[in-house]
Amino acid sequence: MSTQVHNQVRPIALSLRDVNKSFGEAHIIRGVNLELFEGERHAIIGPNGAGKSTVFHLISGQFKPSSGEIRLGQQLISGLPAEKINHLGLARSFQITNIFPKLSVYENLRLGVMQRFGMQYTLWRPIAGYVKVRELTEQLLEQVRLTRHRDTLGGELSYSEQRSLEIGMTLASDPKVLLLDEPMAGMSREETDYTVDLLRELTAGRTLMIVEHDMDVVFSLCDRISVLVYGQVVATDTPENIRNNKQVQEAYLGTEVAA
Ligand SMILES: Nc1ncnc2c1ncn2[C@@H]1O[C@H](COP(=O)(O)OP(=O)(O)OP(=O)(O)O)[C@@H](O)[C@H]1O
DSSP: SSSSSSOOOEEEEEEEEEEEETTTEEEEEEEEEEEETTOOEEEEESSSSSSHHHHHHHHHTTOOOOOEEEEEEEEEESSOOOOOOOTTTEEEEOSSSSSSTTSBHHHHHHHHHHOOOOOOOSSSOOGGHHHHHHHHHHHHHHHHHOOTTTTGGGGSSSSHHHHHHHHHHHHHHSSEEEEEEEEOOOOOHHHHHHHHHHHHHHTTTEEEEOOSSSSHHHHOOOOOOEEEEETTTEEEHHHHHHHHHHHHIIIIIIIHHOO
């Protein structure tokens, strides 16, 4: 997708309007406004403690906003339970790897697919006979490039393969909007490059919101970037404009981006 996203009327996939979140006396998210276009890849960056994960928790329904509105397309989702938001088309991954280590790669993905159809995991039903589930699981296995590991236990995969599996499980619900919280955390340069490439492929046609500390990833993968500082969005723009934004440099990026 081109980064020329200014002044075009484009459908909005996700929007936050004057969203606030306080924990007791602590006003952590302070009037956040954000709009993500359909199909765009959007990063949220900012210093530690700025509120990035909290924004994710608010969007995905783990937290309820103290005030403000969050919409998925036209639909108001703020205040809905996380599971309902997921069924409406929004999926997220967490900072920690979130797979079943004692199940095989195939079984992990199959669980994700079954959840999408509201099916329970039962040992006595011939689940493997459900053609649609099997087809979709096979498809996912290939998409996340883990076919050769189909029978490997989740816990025996390398770290980056576990992250690929986790992304696959997130995609199992076929979400319109995908939130990924630090998907490259703890990866080597090679693993990061591999995962960026994989994410580019997997998120084509979807809307991606990513929190990531690796600036190379953010600037190469994303169409737009929002900068969050002390619970407020201080800028939303293309990577190039964010790189050259003096306020952003002073508030957060410093010499990192100028380099
Ligand atoms: N459940 C909670 N109760 C009280 N305070 C919280 C809660 N969750 C988060 N906070 C506070 O909100 C602030 C923002 O935290 P958050 O994890 O969203 O920041 P972040 O930008 O994701 O940071 P990092 O980059 O280090 O992951 C922190 O000061 C944190 O202590």
